[in-house]
Amino acid sequence: MDERQLRILRELGDLGSVSAVAEALHVTPSAISQQLRLLQRSIPVPLTERAGRRVVLTDAGHALAAAAVEVESAMARARHAVTDFAERPGGVVSVAAFHSAASAFFPPLLRGLAGPEHPRPALADEDVAQDRFPALTRDYDLVLAHRLDHAPPWPRTVTSATLLREPLDVALPAGHPLAAKPLLSPRDVADQPWITVHDGFPLMATIEAIAAFADRRPDIAHRINEFTVVAEVVAAGGGLALMPRWTTRAHPGVVLRPLGDVHARRHIDVLHRPERTARKAVRTVLAELHAIAAQIQGRDTSATT
Incomplete structure (x- = not known):
């Protein structure tokens, strides 16, 4: 029946x-x-x-x-x-992000959606290995995920859109001899001690590419995922690190220098299950994330013109 x-x-x-x-x-x-x-x-x-x-x-x-x-x-x-x-324009929309994206996107998202007529973001930090991000769409409406520029695309079970294609720079102590160079090559930095992420996280592949280009094994001194902690360790002389250019806070004891000859860029993508955007509230939050990404990239463009 x-x-x-x-x-x-x-x-x-x-x-x-x-x-x-x-x-x-x-x-x-x-x-x-x-x-x-x-x-x-x-x-x-x-x-x-x-x-x-x-x-x-x-x-x-x-x-x-x-x-x-x-x-x-x-x-x-x-x-x-x-x-x-x-x-309904309002209602709760759950958003998860890895740490550096959360730091860059969450505060302006809350400010941009303030008021009773807007959706209410419910925010969570989820710093997981790259292959675990799609599964998070089961629990959250929107998930901010990272992957390297040349990494495989996300599975077809989720819908994805790129918010930022963010350069990865070499972070050095302010007084380091290499800080005087405007552009670094893999050979400049391959023999340095490195502070890098744990296995399974995208930045590790770039460290390996630097070492392969210079035909040297990477000297990994420390494994730290949180970039605010990485910056402190770099400033204290613990080694060099790769850090995203736009979504980490400046540190007075750290300078960033671009890296040539290897792909050093990551995607910040937003993932969701296709049915989630049937809700107007989710579409509103998604549009706000894209607007924030444009503002983040625009600040870098204005600073270099």
């Missing part, structure tokens, strides 16, 4: 013939008859009977047709409730 079969039964009671129901529903009479037979299989008493050349409802058929009116009304209310929810 399904909603379409119940509607056919109701229309048969109202219109009085299979041909009239078929015309009203824009299908063939045989399609109507088939649906009535399928419905009859789930009901222990006859729903229709012959009256001359016509098929009409029995008393049981009339009783079920009357109940079908209530079913259609309930389904219509349910559809309207879902539509109202989907088009």
Whole structure:
């Protein structure tokens, strides 16, 4: 028994013939008859009977047709409730991000969506290995994820869009001899001790590319994922590090220098399950994230012109 079969039964009671129901529903009479037979299989008493050349409802058929009116009304209310929810401008939208993206995006997101007429972001930090980001879309409406420029795309089970393509610079102590150079090569830095991320996180692949270009094994002194901690360790002379240019806070004891000859750029992407954007509130937050990304990149452009 399904909603379409119940509607056919109701229309048969109202219109009085299979041909009239078929015309009203824009299908063939045989399609109507088939649906009535399928419905009859789930009901222990006859729903229709012959009256001359016509098929009409029995008393049981009339009783079920009357109940079908209530079913259609309930389904219509349910559809309207879902539509109202989907088009509601407010409501909670959950957003997860890895640490440096959270630091850069969360404060302006809260400021940009302040007020009762806007969605209410529910924010969470999720600093996971690259291959675990898609699974987070099960628990959050929107997920800010990172991957390297040349990394494989995200799986088709999630929808993705790039917010930023962010350069990765070499972070050095302010007094380091290499800080005087405007552009560094892999050979300049390959023999230095490195502060890098744990295995499975995108920046590690760039460290390996630097070492391969210079034909040397990387000297990994420390493994730290949190860039604010990395900056402190760099400033204290613990080694060099790769740091994103736009989404980490400046440190007075650290200078950033661009790196040539290797791909040193990461994507900050926003992931979500396709059905999440059926909600207007989620679409609003997604648009705000894109606007924030444009502002972040715009600040860098204005600073260099």
